[in-house]
Amino acid sequence: NPALTQFGDQMSHLTGVRAIMKDIIETLRGGKDRDFINLSAGNPVILPEVENLWRDCTADLMASSEYGEVVCRYGSSQGYEPFIEAVLADFNQRYGLSLTDRNILITPGSQALYFFAANALGGYTTEGNLREIVLPLSPDYTGYGGVSLVPEALRAYRPAIEIGKEPHRFKYRPDFQQLEINQNTGLVLFSRPCNPTGNVLTDEEVRRIAELAAPHNVPVLVDSAYAPPFPALNFTEMTPMFGSNIIHCISLSKAGLPGERLGVALGDAGVIQVLQSFQTNLCIHSSRYGQAIATRAIASGALADISETVIRPHYGNKFTILEETLDAAMPEVPWFLHRGEGSIFAWLWFQDLPISDWELYQALKAHGVIVVPGSPFFPGLRDDWEHTHQCIRMSLTASNDEIVTGLRHLAKVVQAVYQSA
Ligand code: PLP
Numbered sequence: 001n002p003a004l005t006q007f008g009d010q011m012s013h014l015t016g017v018r019a020i021m022k023d024i025i026e027t028l029r030g031g032k033d034r035d036f037i038n039l040s041a042g043n044p045v046i047l048p049e050v051e052n053l054w055r056d057c058t059a060d061l062m063a064s065s066e067y068g069e070v071v072c073r074y075g076s077s078q079g080y081e082p083f084i085e086a087v088l089a090d091f092n093q094r095y096g097l098s099l100t101d102r103n104i105l106i107t108p109g110s111q112a113l114y115f116f117a118a119n120a121l122g123g124y125t126t127e128g129n130l131r132e133i134v135l136p137l138s139p140d141y142t143g144y145g146g147v148s149l150v151p152e153a154l155r156a157y158r159p160a161i162e163i164g165k166e167p168h169r170f171k172y173r174p175d176f177q178q179l180e181i182n183q184n185t186g187l188v189l190f191s192r193p194c195n196p197t198g199n200v201l202t203d204e205e206v207r208r209i210a211e212l213a214a215p216h217n218v219p220v221l222v223d224s225a226y227a228p229p230f231p232a233l234n235f236t237e238m239t240p241m242f243g244s245n246i247i248h249c250i251s252l253s254k255a256g257l258p259g260e261r262l263g264v265a266l267g268d269a270g271v272i273q274v275l276q277s278f279q280t281n282l283c284i285h286s287s288r289y290g291q292a293i294a295t296r297a298i299a300s301g302a303l304a305d306i307s308e309t310v311i312r313p314h315y316g317n318k319f320t321i322l323e324e325t326l327d328a329a330m331p332e333v334p335w336f337l338h339r340g341e342g343s344i345f346a347w348l349w350f351q352d353l354p355i356s357d358w359e360l361y362q363a364l365k366a367h368g369v370i371v372v373p374g375s376p377f378f379p380g381l382r383d384d385w386e387h388t389h390q391c392i393r394m395s396l397t398a399s400n401d402e403i404v405t406g407l408r409h410l411a412k413v414v415q416a417v418y419q420s421a
Contacts, residue, residue, distance in 0.1 A: 007149045016142030016376035017042070024370055037406040039394040040370045043258065044344060049310045050256035053302055057293035070292040077280040079106025079264075080291035086299040087250075087264055094229060097242060102269040105276050108286040110225055110251035110263030111143055114189065116278040117221055117247070117271075118147040122154075122186035131186030136209055137174045137201070138381040139347075139391070141191045141223065145379030153186070156380035161387075163336065168327070170336040170349060172199050174209065181212040188213050191223035193234055193342025196377045196393040198319075200234060200341040206241045214245050219271050225251040226343045230298075232307035234342040235316045247271060252294055254344065255303060255311065260290025315344050318396035318403060322346050325407040331415035346394045347374070350414065353390040354421030360392060363413050369406045 004012060014022075024040050061067055070080070078084065083106060088099050107113040122133035133148055138156035148154055157179050159172035181188060188209060193200045201209075210220050226233035227240055231254040240248055247267035252260065263286075265275060279285070297303035319340040326337060326348075334351035353360065357373035364371055374391030381388065398406065 010149055010151060011146075015145035016379060017372060018142075018146075020372060020376060024372075027365060027370065034368065036365075037369045037398065037402045037409070039398055039403070039406050040372045041395045041397045043397065044254050044256070045314065045397050047256070047310055047314055049306055053297055053306055054256055054293060057296040060296055061289075061292050066292065070288045073288075075285055075288055077285045078276055079104070079286065080288045080295070083291035083295045083298075086295045087266075090229065090298050090304070091266065095240060095242065099266060103266055103272060105265045105272045105279070106286050106291060107263040107265065107275075107279060108283060109253065109261035110223065110249050111147075112261075112279070112283070113249055113263045113265050113275065114144065114147045114221065114223070116275045116282070117187055117189070117219070117265075118144075118153075119149050120274050120278050121219065121271075122148055123150040130184065132184055133380070134179075134181055134185050134188045135380050136179050136181075136188060136190055137172055137194075137199075138379075139172075139194075139196060139374065139377035139388075140189075140379070141195050142376045142379060144189060145376070154380035155382070156378065158381065158383055158385060164339075168330070168336055169339055171339045172197060174201065174205055176208065179209075179212070181209070181216065181218060183216055185213065185216060185218045188218060188220040189223065190221075191225060192238070193226040195226065195343050196345050196372075196374070197338045197347040198235075198340045198343045198345055199338060200236055200238050203239055203241060206246075207243075210241070210243050210246050214243075217245070219245055219247050219268065221247045221249055221265075223249050223251075225249075226254055228307070229304040230307040230311075231255040232304070232312045233315055233344060235312070235319065236341040238342070242266075244268065252290070255307060257290055257294065260287055260294075262286060262290045262294060315396045318398075318400070319346060321400050321403055322394070322396065322407065325404050326411075329408050329411040331411060331418070333414060333418045335414065344396045346396060347391060348394065349374075349387070349391045351390065353417070355417055356389045357391060358389075360413070360417065363417065364392075364410060367409045367413055369409045369413075371410075 118133050132155045133153050135156035137159045160175040162171045213220050247265050250264040252262040336349045338347040357375050361373040372393040375388050378388045
């Protein structure tokens with residue numbers, strides 16, 4: 001093997017859930033004689049209405065004179081012009097904005113966008129000062145663990161835990177007593193709705209974070225991979241927030257196009273320009289085929305429509321089933337389900353869990369149920385906090401029967417775990 005550079009070394013390790021996925025794939029592959037209930041998937045379900053929408057858009061593109069222009073040519077690194085126009089028109093009209101083509105960049109998936117931002121704005125300055133990538137509320141998206149070439153730049157903050165009146169429910173809140181955004185901050189980043197917890201930061205919380213960042217000229221990237229208007233995977237009211245230092249980041253992956261790799265950044269022209277140059281150097285531009293079909297789905301309103309009438313209810317109903325099953329099946333141990341405000345996941349916390357999240361994952365696997373242990377969802381958190389080993393993530397992508405059966409197994413395993421302690 002060739003000698004690796006620091007960056008080479010950093011980028012040749014898989015981080016977070018990707019590392020666990022290897023174990024899960026091997027388990028599923030080895031389990032040919034055994035039916036595992038897989039509650040670990042990160043891939044969205046293929047919903048027939050959504051697949052049909054993309055098929056129709058593709059047919060329309062194929063039949064149009066635009067086809068050659070789209071697939072046989074390079075384009076602008078900023079993105080395909082009709083797609084840019086469709087997104088701007090939709091957002092300006094929907095949210096009363098006046099964004100222009102200087103405020104938008106199309107990227108090959110939103111993960112790429114976070115990579116550009118994390119490395120253009122976080123890491124060492126030319127003077128050698130470290131500018132941090134602040135994750136204001138941990139846990140958050142595990143993929144943030146791999147976005148920086150300078151791992152020490154990532155800093156996450158422990159949340160405040162709110163236990164409401166309703167039994168066995170909780171919610172994370174940003175802890176503004178702890179959170180520091182200052183001259184050493186390069187950018188702030190969080191998902192809303194949040195993968196893995198389903199949390200939605202309130203408008204007020206987002207505003208407060210943006211206000212803390214504004215005096216230091218720090219961009220706040222709001223990862224809106226699950227937000228309205230598409231895929232609209234919010235089960236609670238929420239409004240996308242815009243502002244001079246907010247970069248609103250969209251992904252089409254949960255709206256049925258994960259394979260086409262389409263992300264969008266909306267915000268300050270200066271920041272957009274920096275990200276665009278980064279992208280040009282790295283990969284020139286995103287796939288134009290995906291942009292061309294997404295233009296049709298957005299301009300006609302069909303994508304926003306299907307998001308609200310098909311995608312959101314599909315996962316919302318799964319969350320209800322999950323909640324009802326847990327309430328009925330779980331033993332009297334201190335379990336807490338995070339409020340399901342959005343996303344395609346549910347997050348469970350077991351207070352004083354006698355074993356680690358990894359051991360619980362293994363015990364569940366032995367009973368035929370695969371979940372994701374929670375600890376990889378705390379990238380950048382430097383405290384030794386027992387809570388990080390007391391949680392699991394379950395996805396809402398399984399069938400109703402699988403969810404019910406899987407959770408009944410979970411209840412038995414958890415009961416045995418607490419009893420044996
Ligand atoms: N952000 C969050 C919160 C996600 O859950 C995901 C994917 O699961 C991504 C970003 C990456 O998505 P994309 O396919 O747009 O790169």
